[in-house]
Amino acid sequence: MEESLHPEKGSEHRVTPPHRSQAPRRKVHQVRQGQSQVHTDSLAGEEPLEIRLTHPSVRDPISIAVTMRTPGDDFDLAAGFLFTEGILPSREAIHSITYCRDPKVDGEQRYNIVNVNVYTDVSLHLEHLTRHFYTSSSCGVCGKASLEAIEVRGIQALPDGFTTTDEIIYELGNTLRLSQSVFEKTGGIHAAGWFDGQGNLLALREDIGRHNAVDKLLGHAFLHKHPPLSQGILMVSGRTSFEILQKAAVAGIPIVVAVSAPSSLAYDLAHQFNITLIGFAREGRFNIYTGGHRILLKGSNH
Incomplete structure (x- = not known):
């Protein structure tokens, strides 16, 4: 099981944490025409994943988000989240991506925590983190403010051409x-x-x-x-x-x-x-x- 990824090496390995299934099986009672039969069924796997950032200038990892996910491709998920939230500007900002290696964390739970380790010269833009804002706001956000938030991040209208x-x-x-x-x-x-x-x-x-x-x-x-x-x-x-x-x-x-x-x-x-x-x-x-x-x-x- 590969527990780390270094983008500069160009690895395409898909990472799935050990002892985690994307489709765990559970016992169910299937009822048809008044008769019940016991069998096992595959369910969509769901577990929490905490995404953390580590930076040489900060002593402890920075907790960015916790999301409920299906185990598998966790490193892609963490990188994609940080990219689309505008926190990391480019692939070259990432030194490595690893599961949690803190011995104080329960062994299996380490695979529900991903650390994205960035280089010293990378500036973090945590103010761009919008998902937490939208999902935790109790007073709501109007559509106009939502669109303006994207414009503030410098996102431009896409060019024509592709068909x-x-x-x-x-x-x-x-x-x-x-x-x-x-x-x-x-x-x-x-x-x-x-x-x-x-x-x-x-x-x-x-x-x-x-x-x-x-x-x-x-x-x-x-x-x-x-x-x-x-x-x-x-x-x-x-x-x-x-x-x-x-x-x-x-x-x-x-x-x-x-x-x-x-x-x-x-x-x-x-x-x-x-x-x-x-x-x-x-x-x-x-x-x-x-x-x-x-x-x-x-x-x-x-």
Whole structure:
């Protein structure tokens, strides 16, 4: 089991903590036509993950966030979260990523804590950490303030140029579904897929949380320098929220496709930052909410 990752070595190894299953089995009573049978069923794994930052100038690790996740690809999740929240500017800022090595922490629980270790000359931008703000605020945040918060971080509207076709969009959902190995076992887990403009699946990540699946996927691309995120399509298995579109804007992703519907604030963000937003992409149809100029329709001259 590899317990550390050094981005400069270019490792593509997918890290899963020991004794953790993405689809643990549990005893269930299955009832059909008044009869009950006992058998075992696979469930979507769910455990907490604490993401910490360590910096040579700070004595103790800085706790950034705790998220409920499906074990597996934890280093991708931590890197993707820090990237899309604007805390780390580049892959080169990371010296290594490790599980917790504190002997005072219970052995198994060490694998529910990830330390992202950065270089001495890296400036941390903890004021950019927005997820905690949005999820803990008791008084609420208006949509206008949410969009302005992204602008303050210097995120610009995406350029035009990248396009794909309706025929490719039609096929993304089938490709994503057939590639979801954990969903196949559990029926209760989300997926995020990264496609090129020709509809080829470049990477896929699964998690019980939609945002975590996206963080894992973008963290993978962030760490391993895959083709530019500006030249591809992000597809998610559920609905699209403000947070998912925020991550797309930070990463420079021009097209976001979902099996279900977008929220109103996701729509507003996509419109403001020139992101093509597509929903209900299943069964040979889809809705284009914003950025229709990037989708070339069969039989159209535009």
